[in-house]
Amino acid sequence: MARAYVGAVTVVGLGLLGPLLTRLDLDAIAANTICFWLLAALALIGELFPITLPRESNVEEIGTSTTFGFAVLLAFGTAAAAIVFAAATIVADVLYGKRPFKVLFNVGQYTISVAAAGAVYEAIGGTADISPASLIPIFAAAAVLFLVNDVLTGVGLALARGEPIVRYLLADFWFQAGTAMALVAMSPVALIVADRSLLLVPLLAVPVIAAHWGATTSLENTRLVARLEYALEQEKILSRMKDDFVAVVSHELRTPLTSIQGYLKTLLQLGPGLGDEQGRSFLEAADRQGDRLRRLIEQLLAVAKLEAKVEPLQLSVVSLEEIADDVVLELTPSAHGHTFDLRFRPGLPLVETDDARVHQILSNLVENALKYSPPDTRVTIRGQERGGGVAIMVEDEGGGIPVAAQDHIFERFFQVDSSATRSVGGTGLGLYICKKTSEAIGGRVWLERSNREGTSFGLWLPWALSSPEAIAPAELIAPESVQEHAAALSR
Numbered sequence: 001m002a003r004a005y006v007g008a009v010t011v012v013g014l015g016l017l018g019p020l021l022t023r024l025d026l027d028a029i030a031a032n033t034i035c036f037w038l039l040a041a042l043a044l045i046g047e048l049f050p051i052t053l054p055r056e057s058n059v060e061e062i063g064t065s066t067t068f069g070f071a072v073l074l075a076f077g078t079a080a081a082a083i084v085f086a087a088a089t090i091v092a093d094v095l096y097g098k099r100p101f102k103v104l105f106n107v108g109q110y111t112i113s114v115a116a117a118g119a120v121y122e123a124i125g126g127t128a129d130i131s132p133a134s135l136i137p138i139f140a141a142a143a144v145l146f147l148v149n150d151v152l153t154g155v156g157l158a159l160a161r162g163e164p165i166v167r168y169l170l171a172d173f174w175f176q177a178g179t180a181m182a183l184v185a186m187s188p189v190a191l192i193v194a195d196r197s198l199l200l201v202p203l204l205a206v207p208v209i210a211a212h213w214g215a216t217t218s219l220e221n222t223r224l225v226a227r228l229e230y231a232l233e234q235e236k237i238l239s240r241m242k243d244d245f246v247a248v249v250s251h252e253l254r255t256p257l258t259s260i261q262g263y264l265k266t267l268l269q270l271g272p273g274l275g276d277e278q279g280r281s282f283l284e285a286a287d288r289q290g291d292r293l294r295r296l297i298e299q300l301l302a303v304a305k306l307e308a309k310v311e312p313l314q315l316s317v318v319s320l321e322e323i324a325d326d327v328v329l330e331l332t333p334s335a336h337g338h339t340f341d342l343r344f345r346p347g348l349p350l351v352e353t354d355d356a357r358v359h360q361i362l363s364n365l366v367e368n369a370l371k372y373s374p375p376d377t378r379v380t381i382r383g384q385e386r387g388g389g390v391a392i393m394v395e396d397e398g399g400g401i402p403v404a405a406q407d408h409i410f411e412r413f414f415q416v417d418s419s420a421t422r423s424v425g426g427t428g429l430g431l432y433i434c435k436k437t438s439e440a441i442g443g444r445v446w447l448e449r450s451n452r453e454g455t456s457f458g459l460w461l462p463w464a465l466s467s468p469e470a471i472a473p474a475e476l477i478a479p480e481s482v483q484e485h486a487a488a489l490s491r
């Protein structure tokens with residue numbers, strides 16, 4: 001659709017150029033050659049150096065060639081203006097390396113706009129002599145030039161972006177109209193000045209340059225402010241996360257410590273008064289809490305090491321299935337009723353990697369699967385070849401991660417539920433450790449899918465750290481299905 005439109009505008013515009021040229025008023029140009037070339041040169045400069053204005057989160061380019069091109073139309077007629085606009089846009093577009101179809105489209109679009117503006121100017125009595133009576137024809141022709149040009153470009157852009165055409169055209173209408181009219185309003189001024197002395201015409205470049213300079217400075221300021229605001233926002237988020245983290249860590253460290261002390265104190269006080277069985281169950285409970293405490297401290301140390309990048313890699317050739325088996329074996333005692341399902345493609349080749357780190361990543365992913373899914377559900381671990389390496393998927397049947405949180409779960413200290421009263425322990429460090437550790441061994445972790453039916457995380461590893469594909473190709477391992485599922489969850 002967009003292509004057909006661009007083609008049609010190009011053909012109509014270029015088709016108009018021929019008949020227009022036959023109407024070129026060479027006598028008028030000959031009578032005032034220097035003025036013509038001066039205006040044409042200024043139109044070219046205007047096309048080469050558009051004014052860049054900050055516009056919400058974007059930038060808008062305003063071509064100042066209109067001022068001088070429109071002045072050519074008023075003084076030398078439509079055909080002369082069409083040539084000036086066409087030549088200026090060809091030179092500027094070619095110098096800026098635009099593609100040929102774009103250059104031809106621009107020429108076509110300018111020609112149609114100029115032809116429409118010229119026709120209106122003549123139809124309502126505009127002449128080459130500027131006088132107060134020319135005010136209405138000038139205003140009408142300028143408005144037509146702007147409108148046709150804006151609509152022709154806007155329709156093309158809306159079609160190319162697949163946006164509703166009318167909404168696209170209206171979105172920027174007043175902003176565009178205001179700046180366009182300001183530039184066009186300078187055209188008769190250019191002619192009146194030229195009538196007095198051609199030497200004065202270049203003076204008109206001063207307000208244009210001033211606007212240029214002002215716009216550039218304000219654009220830089222806007223960008224600077226946006227960068228500062230972003231940095232400040234990041235700083236705030238980090239500081240909030242750190243506060244949360246301190247609160248969580250102190251809570252998490254204190255909870256197991258308090259219960260260990262509770263069990264030990266009871267044992268000391270009651271001693272033999274407790275039966276053998278009860279005494280043993282107290283010791284086992286204290287031992288479990290000790291484990292929890294150790295894990296937390298290990299995670300904090302792991303983060304400290306990762307951030308300091310002090311640990312060298314220990315590479316060896318390993319079977320990922322064996323590592324997954326070990327992880328499952330270790331975590332089975334804490335899997336309250338969960339079942340594990342290991343599905344590795346038979347004959348999956350070995351991988352050269354750091355097995356302790358792979359073990360750590362898989363442990364974290366499987367532990368999360370256990371923590372965030374109800375007991376008596378299944379945790380599946382699959383292994384298969386993918387994109388020059390191996391992908392391991394850890395899938396659970398839990399309630400999923402809220403869509404708004406999905407973009408943040410790999411951030412340091414991020415927790416979906418950071419309240420101290422949450423039912424499962426955690427620090428918000430697990431996935432951050434997974435991410436950093438996988439990067440250290442040339443791999444990547446990602447959220448493959450998360451919805452009400454469950455969550456699936458992926459870990460991709462290259463066959464060997466030194467293999468050419470060792471840096472994970474993002475498009476291979478960050479499938480769009482994440483977005484699809486995110487959208488499904490939000491519905």
Ligand code: ADP
Pocket residue numbers: 368369372373396398399400401409414415416417425426427428429430431432455
């Ligand atoms: P935590 O120590 O809190 O588990 P993680 O970094 O491991 O920290 O995970 C960050 C957050 O992502 C968790 O707070 C949790 O809410 C969410 N999350 C991680 N894995 C899962 C999962 N398998 N299912 C649901 N939510 C998960």
